[in-house]
Amino acid sequence: MANNSTNGEHQTTTKPPPLPSPLRFSKFFQSNMRILVTGGAGFIGSHLVDRLMENEKNEVIVVDNYFTGSKDNLKKWIGHPRFELIRHDVTETLLVEVDRIYHLACPASPIFYKYNPVKTIKTNVIGTLNMLGLAKRVGARILLTSTSEVYGDPLVHPQPESYWGNVNPIGVRSCYDEGKRVAETLMFDYHRQHGIEIRIARIFNTYGPRMNIDDGRVVSNFIAQALRDEPLTVQNPGTQTRSFCYVSDLVDGLIRLMEGEHTGPINLGNPGEFTMLELAETVKELINPEVEIKRVENTPDDPRQRKPDITKAKELLGWEPKIKLREGLPLMEEDFRLRLGANKKK
Numbered sequence: 001m002a003n004n005s006t007n008g009e010h011q012t013t014t015k016p017p018p019l020p021s022p023l024r025f026s027k028f029f030q031s032n033m034r035i036l037v038t039g040g041a042g043f044i045g046s047h048l049v050d051r052l053m054e055n056e057k058n059e060v061i062v063v064d065n066y067f068t069g070s071k072d073n074l075k076k077w078i079g080h081p082r083f084e085l086i087r088h089d090v091t092e093t094l095l096v097e098v099d100r101i102y103h104l105a106c107p108a109s110p111i112f113y114k115y116n117p118v119k120t121i122k123t124n125v126i127g128t129l130n131m132l133g134l135a136k137r138v139g140a141r142i143l144l145t146s147t148s149e150v151y152g153d154p155l156v157h158p159q160p161e162s163y164w165g166n167v168n169p170i171g172v173r174s175c176y177d178e179g180k181r182v183a184e185t186l187m188f189d190y191h192r193q194h195g196i197e198i199r200i201a202r203i204f205n206t207y208g209p210r211m212n213i214d215d216g217r218v219v220s221n222f223i224a225q226a227l228r229d230e231p232l233t234v235q236n237p238g239t240q241t242r243s244f245c246y247v248s249d250l251v252d253g254l255i256r257l258m259e260g261e262h263t264g265p266i267n268l269g270n271p272g273e274f275t276m277l278e279l280a281e282t283v284k285e286l287i288n289p290e291v292e293i294k295r296v297e298n299t300p301d302d303p304r305q306r307k308p309d310i311t312k313a314k315e316l317l318g319w320e321p322k323i324k325l326r327e328g329l330p331l332m333e334e335d336f337r338l339r340l341g342a343n344k345k346k
């Protein structure tokens, strides 16, 4: 079972990238970097937009269909002269003059991506094709937010980028994990065939403020449950593991990857690994020591373990996460308290 040998990073292209639009060289052109963020109204996307907007040389355009995202996440930028927000579904074509494309659009919570699996596949395949077509037409560099789910239920632990994965192609999660695998394939085919500048991040579970309260993912579920005095629902067996990365660390990694020299795929995640029972105990201790922990049925094909090998991110991007789970959970708790109107217990 070993690691597989052919990894994208070594497959170079001989074609030069296409030239940007002639408008880029016109005397009226402003020196700003124009950046498209698909899925920018979502959890990670809106934090990425905040960071990109801090640089006064950046203009940011967000496209989103608001399936799981919300204008609320971007309210501080609406009306800003360097910011534009477009209601658009990435399964339809789009033409905008941009230099960079951060392609995040895709529901990420298993509950939401399984809700309409055909739409999830279309978003991953047709959506990524459309964004690659745009990148080709305007000469933009494009970054795909892929996922640790491309490793499926991994038989190698921790997971390096060279591992090809253990994925069920016909299961209820396949719309997402196989969808992202095809999206990665498309990225490399456009790179080899058309010289497009690509970047691929394989993101491991990320958490933080602005996650939807009823998002269904484990960290947001446990925090909301603890604040509502509801039992923390640990899905069986409870020994399955995940590694949780705080969103500000992740955004830093995404920007380093986009502006660096390497195509990836590169794992971005926090190697701290916890069982779901350990996570529940930690949330209970930090947020509500009285809350009950309840065992519930799991869903099919739930990966049993996940932990990123981040050697490449360290060496090639000089990146590693700074915020530990015990530091990140209280930051998220504060945001959830405000939104739920839950007072702190003395």
Ligand SMILES: NC(=O)c1ccc[n+]([C@@H]2O[C@H](COP(=O)([O-])OP(=O)(O)OC[C@H]3O[C@@H](n4cnc5c(N)ncnc54)[C@H](O)[C@@H]3O)[C@@H](O)[C@H]2O)c1
Binding pocket: 038, 039, 040, 041, 042, 043, 044, 045, 063, 064, 065, 066, 067, 068, 069, 070, 088, 089, 090, 091, 103, 104, 105, 106, 107, 108, 109, 123, 127, 145, 146, 147, 148, 202, 203, 204, 205, 206, 207
């Ligand atoms: N959060 C994580 O732990 C994690 C882990 C691995 C990968 N990722 C990837 O990162 C990206 C962002 O994840 P997130 O956690 O912010 O999720 P999210 O659901 O909060 O954000 C996704 C955004 O994409 C939008 N969207 C969905 N389908 C669309 C479509 N067809 N057209 C236009 N917009 C569409 C949604 O409305 C939402 O604003 C996703 O691509 C996800 O696969 C996230």
Ligand SMILES: O=C(O)[C@H]1O[C@H](OP(=O)(O)OP(=O)(O)OC[C@H]2O[C@@H](n3ccc(=O)[nH]c3=O)[C@H](O)[C@@H]2O)[C@H](O)[C@@H](O)[C@@H]1O
Binding pocket: 107, 108, 109, 110, 147, 148, 149, 203, 204, 205, 206, 216, 217, 218, 219, 221, 222, 233, 234, 235, 236, 240, 242, 276, 298, 299, 302, 303
């Ligand atoms: O890291 C990733 O690549 C992926 O991480 C998550 O996928 P998953 O880890 O399955 O997300 P959760 O729904 O948060 O589940 C994590 C674990 O917690 C368990 N869980 C979930 C919810 C809950 O209430 N209780 C509970 O024990 C699940 O069984 C699972 O074992 C994201 O939602 C995916 O979009 C992302 O691509």
